[in-house]
Amino acid sequence: MKDLTIAKAAREADVGVETIRFYERRGLIEQPRKPQSSGFRVYSPELVKRIKFIRQAQQIGFSLHEIQELLSLRADPAADCSMVRSQAIAKLEEVKRKIEQLRQIGFALESLIAVCPGRGGLQACTILDTLEPDHGPPPPRIRADGPLPAIPPKRRRQNGKFGTDNRQQRRAT
Amino acid sequence: MKDLTIAKAAREADVGVETIRFYERRGLIEQPRKPQSSGFRVYSPELVKRIKFIRQAQQIGFSLHEIQELLSLRADPAADCSMVRSQAIAKLEEVKRKIEQLRQIGFALESLIAVCPGRGGLQACTILDTLEPDHGPPPPRIRADGPLPAIPPKRRRQNGKFGTDNRQQRRAT
DNA sequence: ATAGGGTCCGTACCCTAGTACGGAGTCAAG
């Protein structure tokens, strides 16, 4: 595969042209210019791959900022490897948590589907029930293999008795 | 556990008070009023659970709109069961896709961690490589026809050759 | 009863992640 113009790269990655330029401005992808040529951007297959990656990562709940972190996690001989490593470990934890949550939702959906065969009377059942961390997911016999990290406590407002004002905490979703 | 005021419910669910009111306005949770009492909102444990669910679902890439759909997917005797069923099946597909994508990222991170023992020379390795659909475990291909549910498809000009969209203007050299 | 924190509501504001637009330059085909 050869290099593409921005419109073709966009079509290939299933995004808009403007989105690519936006990612570029945000520093998620490098400026793909060939200095001596027309000034038009040229996209290598790798770059297109990177754009696809960004999309995928977004779909599973990473923000562009986090994606940037993911992308910069590369075993660069010049980089401080121990830092890369610990960041990678942290991200991996996050990924595992997300997977576990998705699995819970999946269980809930499955049991909902099972109980709802196409018509007629059925018992009450909301997905909420399957998600509660307190009383585990015992539904179908699908082995739950992990102790369920149960969502790390981010930083949270905890002014004991509202000593001052509880309004100015920043969240980073 | 008994009912809580909004501030306590917020702390319990790890969100802001304003966020709860916001969800209420959006119709994600019902108005928890006791008509004859003070007018203050009161939150049952179930409601708090619901709020927690919303947060979790967001973290794994569902929009509030999708979460609303998920929440309304309940085996309600009054509901059209076949519709609930097919929606649940669709959501389940989506969940499985997300899990697969997360697994890919997880693999990538693991191999990055493995190759990066804490210091020193290491080979080049980006997460991108592990994510490529072409050489991994075959995730159900969803190219082309999947509207990529988690990201607002919005208006993407797909007009192959910009048939009618010519907003560019002739320049006189 | 009164003080101080809690709550109410509406509106305004903010950040993220794009999208749209305008005016102009570039490229390839005819």
Next chain:
DNA sequence: CTTGACTCCGTACTAGGGTACGGACCCTAT
């Protein structure tokens, strides 16, 4: 050369998801 498709850049605008106020009302302990 002329066209029409494509690109560039900068700026403005949007939608989604909250956050922040402000002014007023409510509750509980002292």
